[in-house]
Amino acid sequence: MSVITGDCYEKMKGLSSESVDLIYLDPPFFTQKTHTLKTRDNTKEFSFEDTWDSLQDYLKFIKVRLEECYRVLKPTGSIFLHCDKTASHYLRVLLDEVFDMSNFRSEIIWSYKRWSNSKKGLLSSHQTIYFYSKTDDFKFNTIYTDYSPTTNIDQILQERVRDENGKSVYKRNDDGEVILGKEKKGVPLTDVWNIPYLNPKAKERTGYPTQKPILLLEQIIKITTDEGDVVLDPFCGSGTTLVAAKILNRKFIGIDASSDAITLTNERLEQPIKTESLLLQKGEEKYIGRTDEEISILKSIDAIPVQRNSGIDGFLKVNYLGKPISVRIQKQNETLLEARQKLLKSSKTKGCMLMVLVRTQVEEHSLFEIDNDFNKENLLVLDAFDVSIKLWMNNFIDSLGDVSSK
């Protein structure tokens, strides 16, 4: 319930020992850069320094602060240290020193998708959060998530025993039938968290650099604290941790060296804005409007699938005179003419000069007529392979009939 300006090393000394349930630390990452960002309306600029004389200096800086963290943490308390790839391994060595290897709990991977850029190598798309507790007797609330769509639910309900060789097998009754066991609650939360990166357009954005999504902090707070517990963030920055704590009815203490950051934090606490990720709520599957068959056809014509356009299913990777070439796959319960209408309409706004329509249904009228009509529109009609094969087999049967009747 307090937000303090100052160096967290000094300010933590003012806190009593064993008084905090959870510490989340998001210190500088040793990027050797100054990070700045402007608010959207260009009125304010926030920045923090992350430049150091040496790695040793940096590690020394962090270590003394971790030691204070250890002191103020309750015996049931936990600490989460947020790192990126630059120096995470050295930070974890420090944690081993201060908290002991035996109190390592998890290496949490925060994984997200992000806009890419041209880079030789793999696109980095995760950050690491180390989870240590002060003792073995740490507070932990298990969160259960949904089973993955491919899980065989029947199977997980089955009870297991060990056979004579020590292998785990399903328990069976005397008739050899599998016995169903107790009901399961879901899959316990794993250490890999897919949470969308704070979107460039999200209202939650404050203009403070390196701002974290509230959803991430909520998850951390939920698993290691109950309502009324105390959460401490010694590098609170824009105050995301405190906002999440407030939303979840936890007490909170925030410290930051920058008074701009503290001002911002106080403003956010007055009026918390949280972006509910549509993507997380609906699930990625809900955005997928194409069937596997359609995707497979699109791949075989070397096209990129488009999921959010009702008339166009994809674009060819090649273009024509700088204009995209749109693709539609005829749907079931859709005539070729209807498919053509939709494709033409949607393609107009994209400035497509050429279009491809894939026929997947065998219809009454002959292909020849359609072809002639359609080509006037710069539209190519392709038959899906199974359509071609069906037509061919029908023809073949017909011609056999002709031969035999002669």
Place this chain on the structure above:
Amino acid sequence: MSVITGDCYEKMKGLSSESVDLIYLDPPFFTQKTHTLKTRDNTKEFSFEDTWDSLQDYLKFIKVRLEECYRVLKPTGSIFLHCDKTASHYLRVLLDEVFDMSNFRSEIIWSYKRWSNSKKGLLSSHQTIYFYSKTDDFKFNTIYTDYSPTTNIDQILQERVRDENGKSVYKRNDDGEVILGKEKKGVPLTDVWNIPYLNPKAKERTGYPTQKPILLLEQIIKITTDEGDVVLDPFCGSGTTLVAAKILNRKFIGIDASSDAITLTNERLEQPIKTESLLLQKGEEKYIGRTDEEISILKSIDAIPVQRNSGIDGFLKVNYLGKPISVRIQKQNETLLEARQKLLKSSKTKGCMLMVLVRTQVEEHSLFEIDNDFNKENLLVLDAFDVSIKLWMNNFIDSLGDVSSK
């Protein structure tokens, strides 16, 4: 090409300096346990020791071996060190020492779903692979993946410029229409890889502890080597790396201290088995060694693939008068006539009355002639979609020429 029994430290000394393109290391993890596992029929038991007097001993053991790795690696080469959570940070510190921090490339997260255990805390479901190169000038092949379903594909086809405030905006011509940029390839592969853990029942499973999925190794080999390059695995265990290298036509060297492991590796190399994964489209057993294009064609004509080396790539699921219908996909560097010869020859012995040949290459002579000839043989020639599209675009360009010359 060689599989060696012995301590990799000694054996690597026999390799020349700068002779290897890729090293994948999967050393013991410092779990302080002896790992044993039985084959499914309980006839064999494999085990290896992972107990050490101290962490220092363990790190010393690894470090001298990493130094040999550094020596044998080509200047364009890369090393991948597979770790689990226990000691990954200390291993990375070693890598910094031997390869230098500046040659750190990626922290790859291999994430998978797992059966839950009822431990207090988060269910661990990832392992870490450190990717270092010997120099800045390392070999790297970018793999492109699909766009997120939420991506606004229409828009990313557009080109961009900076406005007067330095903000990035989409480029428009004098009429205010957006201008389209270059063609898109997809999203570069990230450093978080979702690859299913070996299903306990998978055929691929050999009974050797800590076995890795082939898909994981295939991905590593693909991004850092070309065909004919040399792959080294100093702790080859059951030989997964070597099997993957063989499938992808890379040369390989494997070393392991256990002669049981080497025997098993040699058996696997004789007859590689790759597990069928429902979660991943690629990598199904019967598709081994086929190109992506062939796979997608076989899938889209709903054919059952057959093993290679005959004239037939698969059979349609439908048949004709009780006789199978054979399919061949024209190979690169193969004329349509050659493809036809092979298909006819192989189909005769199978008693096929009908055959399907998929043309994948654009050749000189016209399709029409071929069709007439071929149909006498009860053989349907289908054009792969991209062939049809190429022909169509060529025709279209020609017809534009005609119009303008009139």
Place this chain on the structure above:
DNA sequence: TCCAGAGATGAATCCACCC
């Protein structure tokens, strides 16, 4: 040759607006 700073990158996804 090295470092700093300018310039190019490019997909993700929420938001706003439109019927």
Place this chain on the structure above:
DNA sequence: GGGGTGGATTCATCTCTGG
């Protein structure tokens, strides 16, 4: 209003250039 589509904005970036 609510479903769909066009737009905006970003980088714990990445690469390249010049002194």
